[in-house]
Amino acid sequence: MIKHMDCSSEDLKLFVSHCLPGPFGGQVSPASDYQCSVQSLKNSPDWFPFLCVNSPPENNPYLGLFYQGHTITPEPGSSFQSPVSPAPVPVNVYIQGSPILTLNDQYFTIPQKVLGQCVNNAPVAFLKNFQVNCVTLLRSCPTGSPIRTPTDLRIKVKNGQGGEVLVDVIDEVAFDLSQFISSTDAPSDEGLLCENVTLALDYKLYWEGNDITSITVTQTVGTITINSSVALTTRYSAVFLNGELMGETNSGNPGYQMGRPVIAGIVDTLDNNTGLVQRVSISLWKPVSDGLCVSAEMKPILFGENSTSGCLLPVSRHNLTQCDLLRETVTSLQNNLMTATHVAKSGNPDPFTTTDWMNISFLTQNSSTTMEDSTNSCFGVPSHQHIHVWSLITGIVGGVPQRDIRALQVSYSMSPWTLDCGGGGVSPCVDPTETQLFPITSSVSFTDILVNTGPPKTRFQINFTEYDCNRNDVCWPELAFPITKYYTGEPYSQSLAKGLILVFFFITASILGTPWRQIRQAWK
Template sequence: MANVVDKLFCSSISRPAACVLLFIYLAHTQNVVVFQPLYLTTTGPSVSALLLGNMSDISLSLRTVTPSNTTGSIGSPSCVSEFTQWVPSTEQVGKTAVRVQLRLNKSLRLCGENETDTDCCPKPLCVLETLQVAACVGGTPQTSLVIQAKIHALLLPANIGAENNTIIPNQVYLPLGSCPCDLTFSACDVRCCCDKDCSIEDLKLFVSHCLPGPFGGQVSPAPDYQCSVQSSENSPDWFPFLCVNSPPENNPYLGLFYQGYTIPSKPGPSFQMPILSTPVPVNVYNQGSPIFTLNDQYFTIPQKMLGRCVSNAPVAFLKNFKDTCVTLLLSCPTGSPLLTSLTDLRIKVKDGQGGDVMVDVIDEVATDLSPFISSAEAVASPDEKMVCENVTLALDYKFYWKGNGITSITLTHTVGTITSNSSVVLTTRYSAVFLNGEFMGETNSGNPGYQVGRPVIAGMEDTLDNNTGLIQRTSINLWKPVSDGLCSTAERKPVLFGENSTSGCLLRVSQQNLTECTLLRKTVTSLQAALITATYVAKSGNPDPLTMTDWVNISFVTLNTSTTMEDTTSSCYGIPSHQHIHIWSLITGMVDGITQRDIRAVQVSYSLSTWALDCGGGVSPCVDPVETQFFPVTSAVTFTDIPINTGPPKTRFQINFTEYDCNRNDVCWLELAFPFTKYYTGERYSQALAKGLILVFFFITASILGTPWRQIRQVWSCAAR
């Protein structure tokens, strides 16, 4: 009955899911069992089918059958099981459906030579047999499933764990490797028909699916423009004048596999915490390298990183820093860095020259704790008084260096006693400076010329030293407004070489301030003057503080006070509200392909403005003398490049007719006559002219000997007859 249903209904149903549902329905209503499908072909080590119908008292039998050579039939199903190399298993997938699965209990590895292990494939065609699965009830077969198994052995390399890779020769000099797809050493690569490790049986498996093109070792034929390809009988008109005589090694695939080395893949990132490797101490210190203690550990000082204070931050050689860390003290500290002993601070540090230096500690007791302590919300009762002795308030290190080593280290350890009835906010200061002798090690802005984006180095004469020729480094700054943008809270940022910038801050001004214009002008002048305290600017990026020729004077333009304007009760004139820094630079040469620039002149000027209150809208500040308005105080810097060679002045023709100027237009008509004009600079003009004339001669000869003149001669000869 199931066969009749299969023929009548499933042949007309296009969707397999609908056919399976129909089988389940009919098998359930007629109380029969049936396999779906009834015939399978497998090329892998596992195969499965569905058994549909009433599953009560159903047993499975498996045997190997041999189809008839004449009719191809396999006979009636049998409920007697036989021993096979397949392991059957069942899985209930519904009330009236069971998944029957067969799995090959044998390794598909190809047997080696003289191997005695039976769990392998003696031939590449490992399994070729027909199986019959019968569903029986009480020894009577109800339905059967026929499976045709045709499985080939897996071609696995014998040394798969070694991951040996074939190194392709350097393709700079060889057009192609002998077999670019031969990627595994001493093993056959699938679809690589030029692999010498593949046997004849292996090639039969994929001989019709070989890798095409140069990757499969198949070099394309020689192109038509090769002189050796064309024959005298079938040659184009331009042959042999324009054919190429080149050896076959010079083909388009030269360098396609440039190095030929394989790059092993690296594991991807993990969400686990990385394991930090042990620091590797250096023999000598270079700028930026970490400093090590005598036991090969990082020498650390608390620093601020990414907005947070880190207690064990490494110190870099020749890198100065100054940080502050804020801590809320609910009780007295018990450990480092707020409570440190002399033994913890007096440690030995490698000097970078094969020896070591001891940190010399100088203890200072702070009597005024106001710069370090501020009050917080009371979280303790007034009866509980907190007294903390010898709390670290500041750690100031001085590293003295010479060459690539450290000569000595001095630490100023500032401590104090904190007494409070509530919690306090402690601000601790940490700093490190590197001194070369007595001079602080400063970071240069170039070597020797300035580099774009590095700070402009300024300086002022050191009047405290007897040596009047010493220049102490400083910087010229611009406004850096933060939070509310007021000048009282604004910070300063250094001027960076080659980067034009404009910034400013806001100053509160009331009507009462405008009645004292002289004081207001002095206030704004002092604010602007605080940005530039230097009198010199370094010409190069690595100036010598003892050589005055390395520095240039800053020119300050005197404010113009000769105006006839007068102050009124609600306005003030001559306010230096804008400061402009003008820097001229010059390209002096190239060092290792990097342009070197020097500063030649610096000028600081001010723009004067008149400040008056805006009396319109809301509560007028003109009525309330305490009400304030915001007035901008700005600063700017401009860099100008001095041209190296201006050249002769342009003619009136070059100025007016720019379409014929090759230097000012994308289209240059004179360049169309290459190489006969002097605009061609690839080689000498005489050689370019001679080669151009020879090329013209070849074209004229080719055109005369080509098809047009041949036809003309044929017509002429026919007319002459």
């Protein structure tokens, strides 16, 4: 018998520096040296605290590591007991990404996916939309939450302004269960009958400013019959609505952050001839199950992450006799990945500001050799779609590089599709309905634009390190901090204006102060 022991205090100290506070992996990145809150009196620079900066921690481009609400809430077991974490500290107002709290200061949870697995108690982040499908294999009628909800969904949630909001429940009954259940057994009237099984929970959270005005949830239930086993697919979703508009999620503040979705859209001209950019997705193939294109899903393109994926399309000899129709079919499948015409330059674009968006360029690459279609082959099939994104680092805010998209190009590669009749697989070439699988692929690559630093430095510039802050203990450009460009906490024009106002008040105080008055008296 192996006896499990709890971790000692020395073992727990090993994880202190690696654990990030907050339910979504921390709220802010490491603060800069010029923040007044990070400097101590012992190791502070010479200019501290006269020229330090006071800035709220939420005014930063850091979006968190687990921003989708992908958080696992551990449950104490029979061994490896961990101390119960204290209740979350109540917040005055909700900001984007902060957890929503119930009236008893607990997290408002909805089942979500974490690393591909469904978690029943995952916190809901403010202004974060999601939709997940959880598959559960049932051999008997469910008794626990959330498939069989024993508790009332009408709970009270803090609205972020000191008040409360009661969740309004709308009950619906589903009679067509084809999209929720799948079974390998033949349908039969005999079996275990399970009533009022939860099939979907769709939340709508209405907000205004930092306030949640109302919450509604549509609970879809149904009656299922279990013979031996049934795979139940349950849908959970949460949508934040500002009036009738859906709250959009940004990918940076202001620049893109690594691993966040690339924001794209199409221009919708309103009645007053003003353009509104509606967000749409730029995706790659996400093959599931058998890998066929008919059952493949799509995954969004994440900024800075190169990726290649694809799916398989069954093609018969009869299809290869209609090459124009085959090329149109493949083109239609590839166009489903790219429905956007514009891409956002930054991670927090304004849908009403056209300067925050740029056109997407499309380029069609012809095949290397021009050949005619034959009986068993078609040429010029756009089987590969490549998306190339160029980005540029425009600055650093709070220690986080700010990247903007400068260009996005979509290109298509043509390839010939020919039936393979070699070896023993000759049936596709004989039977016109027998199919072979052909790949349809998509890829994305990101390229950083290198900034031209100007002509090479002379020997005098390389050896003269008096003004080099990286190789010299005394940094003269920081003497006028934050007037110089070494301060990146805000735009240079604003810091220059505030610095000059500070200098003006300092000179005024010196002129009207006691030393200057004594000098005037001595002069008289």
